[in-house]
Amino acid sequence: MYTKILQLVLILILSPFLFGVINKTKAFFAGRKGSPLLQLYYDLFKLLGKGVVYSTTTTWIFIAGPIVGLSALTVAALLIPFAGYSAVISFDGDVIFFIYLLGLARFFTVLAALDTGSSFEGMGASREVQFAVFAEPALFLSLATLARVTGQVSLSGIFSKAVITSWAEYGPLIYLIFGAIFIVFLTENSRIPVDDPNTHLELTMIHEVMVLDHGGFDLAYIFYGAAIKFWLLGTLLMGIFLGTSSYGWGQDCIIFILGMILLAVVVGVVESVFARFRLLKIPHFLIIALALAVVALILTMRP
């Protein structure tokens, strides 16, 4: 139990670090020095101390958005395994609870955006719900395929077995799933090529524009929530490769954390070498994820 809680604490502490890694990687590619690795921690600390500004249009929904969002993601963090070790809470079907908690966070973020009455935020909210229409089935199908392959229905179960039993037999299949989840991962975390977290043109933004009017304390919640979400969905990816528990808890955890850092580097590389898609292309991109998941699923139907 103590190790499980320690795992949770590690997730909560380490997740903002990955954003620093991404930014460093991007800076490296751009030939810059880049912001420090711990920049997001500084930002969070700074934002917590700042005052807040609220639009006169908004109601308490605007304040509730970040709070419910962060809470949902924190509870989702309770469900996610760490380095192949069982999560704090693990039960059959927690996959569903996990995805729906992300859905709850999205719902309230969207409502908080609509609460401002700004057309930009409406635009972002509209895009966010549209992408979810394609991303959610893809994520569900990928995890269900993994469940069929591993014979488990809980996240902890799936990711403790994803690697060991299936590697020889289901090699290509695992890559397909990885591809599908990676696309969903980039979308949900609003990274390039779907969304650009650094853009400064409201018309083209998706996730960032939804939180345009949030500031100070609320923004800190949102940033932190985004960092946790990155870790959670990243675990779904790295868990496929690093779910083994073979070297003892300590070493496994270190390997896993290094794996997550590697993932952040990969995301940084993707952001550096890819351009953003046109908005109309994004559903298309997500449907590719769906197609990959379906192909993987059909492959599991082999007699």
Place this chain on the structure above:
Amino acid sequence: MNSEINFIIIGILLMNLMILSSSRIRTCVWIAAIQGVGVGVIPLVVNFPSIMPEAIINSILSIFLKGVVFPWLLFRALQEANIRKEVEPVGGYPLSLLMGVIMFAMSFWLSSRLLSSKLLIYDLAAPVSFATFFTGVFIIVSRMKAITQVIGYLILENGIYLFGIVFLGEQSLLVELAILLDIFVGVFVMGIAIFHISREFDHIDTQKLSQLKDLINSKQEFEDD
């Protein structure tokens, strides 16, 4: 051994999906070429320790044709004919992709019905070869340009080739060569035809070349204009 083949075969399958979802003709040509090379490599991998000389020749020939000659011809035709870059599928890309997935599911079912399990040396090869075949047909049906139809034929041939090498073994060589020759002549003729048509009509309007794909369509499009 089995798993390497599976990787290549899955790669071939993914290229089907990619070609269905890609919007640029150049990309489509590349994918068809890479797929051809992938298919050509399979016989070498299958019989890795003891490769027959015929198989080597067969592979090298098909890799050379599909990986070098056809793309070269097609790119040349593209350039000469000054064809617009977009693929223009009927019904949009998501629908094409959906059809691709459905075709794969169907081929899976079909191959489980059609072939007795004893024949199945590589259980993925049969469905993927069917799926590739169907994808080729689908591209021919659903794409509006002559050049994309040539690409469709290439994909179709890849499907037949895959089926041949996996299920007919060494005897397939003759069949293979015949088909390859057909396709070669086909691509060649198409390439020359497109080239000449573009030359003929150069002084009129090259942008509207795509309307020459056949009579009825072009009539309609002119009426639309």
Place this chain on the structure above:
Amino acid sequence: MNAVLSSLIILAISGLLALSFNRFAKLSNFIGALGVVIASILGLGSIFVVYKTNNSSLNIPWLVPYGTFSIEIDFLSTLFLFPIFIVSALAAVYGFDYLKHYFGKKNIGRAWLFFNLLVASMVLVVISRNAILFLLAWEAMSISSFFLVLFEGEKKNVGRVGLLYLIATHIGTLFLIAMFVLLSKNNGSFDFSLWQITASGFLPSIIFICALIGFGTKAGFMPLHIWLPEAHPAAPSHVSAVMSGVMIKTGIYGLIRIITFLGIPCAWWGYLLIAIGIISGVLGILFALAQHDLKRLLAYSSIENIGIITIGIGMGVLGMSINNPVLTVIGFTGGLLHLINHSLLKGLLFLGAGAVLQGAGTREIDALGGLFRKMPLTGFCFLIGAASICGLPPFNGFISEFIIYFASFKSLFGSAAIALISMIIIASLALIGALAVACFSKAFGIIFLGQPRSVYCQQAHEPGIFMRISMVILASASVLIGLCFPFVVGFIGKIISEITGKPISTIEMPLLNLVNPLIYIVVGVLLLYIVILLLILLRRIILRKVEIKPVLTWDCGYMYPNSRMQYTASSFIQPVVDFFKGILNTKKHVVKITEYFPDSSYFKTETADLFSETVFRPMFKFLRQMTEKLTWLQHGKLQFYILYILFTLIALFIWKL
């Protein structure tokens, strides 16, 4: 049993009293509502009695040919009685305030008569155990709801809608009559208790298809749903709540009841039900998304939820036929629990829609906005309803959707066919869920948030106290039921044992699989509440000394934003609607801007129903053309009509004698 009978009598008497005091609108209003409330409390009492003791039945010979007045309350009935009584009672409480609006303009007594009749007939449908009695109750239900739909008959279109409803529901009844005739022919009795089909061959399948069409018309299965999005918005809101919340569920009840008579179902029934469920679910929510009329949106969302319920029941039926206890038990559990949840939620949402309609005077989503400031309580209740119907935790809608997901996840490991079906169900549920989030974030976000979009919103106000009470009760039920599901599972087990005819011990094993996750979810939900509280607390502590500045919404630095600059409902859903344009076929009416200094411009989208446009309209047009050739029979001369009757009589005599 006595309690239910007396509640039926109270409903009838109070309805008649309300009608007779018609001239005193206030009194009539009071009596009508009170009758429903008392009857419901009595009825709920009877449910608990049944739960404590066991089934109780009553059999009275009756003058109607073939009919006996036989009624019985078993566990399946109580499952349906529970939402009927609760939603009706709360709708009546709500209607007490809602109808005040119409004093002096409308016939209040008549509205209550039909409302109480509707409630009574729904109860009777669920407890009757004789085909004739069932059909009578079924007809009474249809007719009384028909008159309620016509409540505002002077509005344009309402008359046409009423007619559509009447025709649709009678086509359904036609199939039910055929089905009952087949069943009773086969068993030689009209009493349900004697029915048990053991015959193999086509008969059970034919009966099943009849039931599917007959009951499916009432329930709103996808191609048969066309009356639903028309009729539900036309009725007064508390009636819409009852119709959408519970009345359409009687269709599901009928279907399940008939399945119990048919022995072991065929596998394709299950596949068919699942397919219908998926089609209704996905298309229902897709069309809901494209609607701009709040009540129409909710009506389409009912179709979606009926779809989800049907998926669950289809899984149960499939499980019965292939003898897979996990699929059977968990599938049925999910379907039935979603049925109860949806009753409460759709009740809540329609009541909220009524409050918006009465407060702001319109139900056009694009004309509303910023109502949250004027109607905080209604908004809060609607928010809970919206989040819950999207299946989001921590509310009750999530639990039932979870159970259906759970059943599919649990059957992933079996044979390829079952695994494939489970995968399709998982994908469609995920699609439905994501579309529902889009739909209800639009509904709530555009109506309640942002700035007022039109003058309608200026006068908006909270509804009367009774309307608020019923909404608050339903909303808190949604929160609490989410927490107590692990404890009602035992009760569901008894119902499933009745449906499948298997002993309770075989049901309990798979159910135990379910209890553990549900308890964990409750723990997770409680943790969610705790974290929310902690975060609020942290916010309080840190922001204690900080000054909070009110400003304008960020407007990109140009000028003061006004309400016309906001995203509208149409623009919010445009990307999704455009993507699915092949299905939705949304028509855009645009006046394009061509000049640099444009004149007034105009944009409107409109989404007509897929099936009524492509199937039913052409079909009825054809029918009309065919029947027009028969008009020479109807010439208006009385003598000839009498002659027809004479001929018919003679023909009948000749045939029979």
